[in-house]
Amino acid sequence: MPNVITSSGLQLNATYSVEEFQSIPGLILESWGPSTRNADYNKALDVLLERLQAAGFLSISVNIISRDLVRAFPDFSDRAIKIDGEEILLLEAGHTEELRTAIGAQQARLKVNPDSKGGNRTKRILLHSSLISPQDWIQISTGSFNSAQLLKQLQEPTADNAELEVRATALIRSMLEVPPGRAKPASTTATSTVYARDPAVKAWVLQRADGCCELCDCSAPFLREDGLPYLEVHHVKPLAEGGSDRISNTIALCPNCHRRMHHGQSKLDLREEAVRKIPRLLQESSS
Known part of the structure; x- marks a missing residue:
């Protein structure tokens, strides 16, 4: 040995x-x-x-x-x-x-x-x-x-949400350039369709948010076990509707705003509010 x-x-x-x-x-x-x-x-x-x-x-x-x-x-x-x-x-x-x-x-x-x-x-x-x-x-x-x-491996897209979380968490502590993401993420079908997401996109957006919800500006509600602020990453235009997995379509939200984006009566208004508020989202909405 x-x-x-x-x-x-x-x-x-x-x-x-x-x-x-x-x-x-x-x-x-x-x-x-x-x-x-x-x-x-x-x-x-x-x-x-x-x-x-x-x-x-x-x-x-x-x-x-x-x-x-x-x-x-x-x-x-x-x-x-x-x-x-x-x-x-x-x-x-x-x-x-x-x-x-x-x-x-x-x-x-x-x-x-x-x-x-x-x-x-x-x-x-x-x-x-x-x-x-x-x-x-x-x-x-x-x-x-x-x-x-390792950095290259971590940035490979994955359709496994648990693996996405592991990779994005590792990348958050790295110095990241603006990741290109993917205009049309690859998909795979099991009991439902899931999309291979880019860990670097998720990590960059969380870095950019710096612990604050990008919609309501409130601080993350708590710290994760690893000491990082807990925020959730959301695609403004859902991937299932043809949205990209790029920073121009991705924001960091507190859990409350994230649920509102998915299930609130005014979710379409919230989507427009996010686009008006966050300059990087304008590129996606105008394409």
């Missing part, structure tokens, strides 16, 4: 593999022990978490996959590392060592025999994220990851 490599080119005594475990792809960091086997486990985990944060990833998930624990807890979710009850672990700048310590504390609590003394020394773990490909994991472990490639 290869070893995690530091930024100075030093091979740590910590081996890993990049593969699927129970159909979940990711990086497997091998357990330490016995004796001096994988003695740099903690250093390697620190390096991986720091590189993930530096590359722009906002979160990671960790699952213990040691053999005895898999036998005792066959359900994947029962072996998930949770911090404050959350399986999505935030990668905050300057706090990756604290996160590693918190992960270790959770590992120690999850044991085959809960009544046994001491911690859990079997620390074989799977690091995984829907945003990170197998090739990305290899580059992260060797220190050769290309952040520009």
